[in-house]
Amino acid sequence: MKKVSILDVVEKSGVSLVTVSRVLNNSTTVRESNRQKVLQAMKDLGYTPSSAARSLARGSTGLIGITLQTLGDTVFDGIIHAVNESLEAKGYFLALSIASTAQLDNSAVNHFLFQEDRVDGIILLSTFAEKEYVLELKRKKIPFVIIDNHIEDTKAVTINVDNFIGGYEATRHLLDLGHSQILHISGPELYLSARDRRRGYEQAMTEAGFAPTVIGTDEFNIRCGFNSVKACLAQGIRPTAVFAGEDGLALGAMDAFRDEGYRIPQDISIVGYDDQYFAKEIHPRLTTIRQPMEKLGKEAVRILLDMIDGPSKRSKSVCLKPELIVRESTAECAAHK
């Protein structure tokens, strides 16, 4: 039982190989009657073209790769769905590849995506080994863009959300509600995004004439948020509002405050960041900063495809604006009334 090839279609349809190929590629220079004959033959035979052969002959695969480390993040999920849809619209396919947690050092080499000609281009999604990846990709001359880069002044093309503004607006929202004792639970310094959000917070506080109070964490997760609040409270810090650098941190903070008898938002206001899936599901619903996931994905695709089409012209990085989503976890400062 051999696989049916283009030759079988040639035989069955009676036209030449080239004509079949033309039909395959939607060439307009094929007589309609012949096109039908070919189409019919393909259908009868159950023919599908060999992608390996096509890739070899054309020198491109029609595949775009995206690398990530974790799937447990609904923002990434949103971005990837957006990327997928944009790509489909352009006739490309998306292949995701996760970095093996095991060895981050030489994982760049192990990625199938990085096997040069497996993909036509790559999107790097918030990766830790950014530096290594970038080096490798440049060496192999694979077109790529980065969404959510962690390296500050990378020369690579990046698609980002302005985390400084996000941090600023989150804090502004709290300030506008009359809060002045605002604690910021910051994410790991490793993340550029965490650093930027923090800067936004500090700027807003300073502008308003209040002293910033920041507590750092090792990870973006619930437990860190919980512990941070517990630690602050133990130190006698008594905020009336908290701006958490990520929704998980916010959730943990909420847990901790509740544990200490605080009511949200009556006694303490909480703002998160990212608008993770659960933010609008928990009680009270979390006020947070949303990233424009659809737009991020679309822009990344647009720019990457531009790079692939015209490797000559210089692509420019993009920085999008985040959006404040006010829900139930923030309220006017009681002391302010």
Add this chain to the structure above:
Amino acid sequence: MKKVSILDVVEKSGVSLVTVSRVLNNSTTVRESNRQKVLQAMKDLGYTPSSAARSLARGSTGLIGITLQTLGDTVFDGIIHAVNESLEAKGYFLALSIASTAQLDNSAVNHFLFQEDRVDGIILLSTFAEKEYVLELKRKKIPFVIIDNHIEDTKAVTINVDNFIGGYEATRHLLDLGHSQILHISGPELYLSARDRRRGYEQAMTEAGFAPTVIGTDEFNIRCGFNSVKACLAQGIRPTAVFAGEDGLALGAMDAFRDEGYRIPQDISIVGYDDQYFAKEIHPRLTTIRQPMEKLGKEAVRILLDMIDGPSKRSKSVCLKPELIVRESTAECAAHK
């Protein structure tokens, strides 16, 4: 600037094309001195083989695909990492592909993975369009296995966790703590897993001589858990324990009970399912049923690779045992003392 091909290596190393190919494929029948020459030439030239050409020549790609709909699930994340590592160990690469949310109907056709020869085999991970996918894969004769199938008596090869036992054990745990008023918040009937967990619960309750009380939900999420509990309480149902069919539901249930002034676990015990990432992060830490993600991934790879190697022999489905993780959200029934 052309890409360096095997011919360049031939020229530089002075041996024949075939010998170069042999080195590429780790053939043992190459004189060591020649091997070194070739290796050196490859290195100097920065040569990497064309995967398209290899795929074409060998008729296989060395790629295994996995399809999923969402990334926002830490159990899937665990499974996929396990799959990735197993595959790497066997010299295969993993490509993930998400179903576009847009059109579930003909998405099977749109998946790049399903383009016949793009991959050597496919793992279907808990997909809604299972029936369509299976049909398509069988038609195209692509080897595949399913993790967490939704169709009850599929003839496809599946790798599963015994959800009946999971439901049974979760309930048994509560029963052992002296609870008898145990409410079960069940997931969508659409999921085979939800139905099985529910059956396990019912069996345990019936065996113990208590009446099962089940409330169904439309989705596995926090809000549904919250609403379910609120609805029950409004109806005058007063459980002392809840077995939620999924951790998100459990989290929502916890929110609702707390909202009504219940303390966990003093006034109400909660058991979840899945051991999602947040289960051990929230407060109190959630007692739940954990799926053996690593094993699931490993088994899936083992079986799939077997199918690819020896298409003749019949592979058998596998059903693994889940594990109860007791944490802080369950306690002895107060009324029981």
Add this chain to the structure above:
DNA sequence: CTGAAAGCGCTAACAC
């Protein structure tokens, strides 16, 4: 142990 020759299945000029 090595090499020459024959494809793998398709696309891309170039003529007709």
Add this chain to the structure above:
DNA sequence: GTGTTAGCGCTTTCAG
């Protein structure tokens, strides 16, 4: 419009 002729870069017999 359509067909002929070359490859794309590698693996695989089969002799030596």
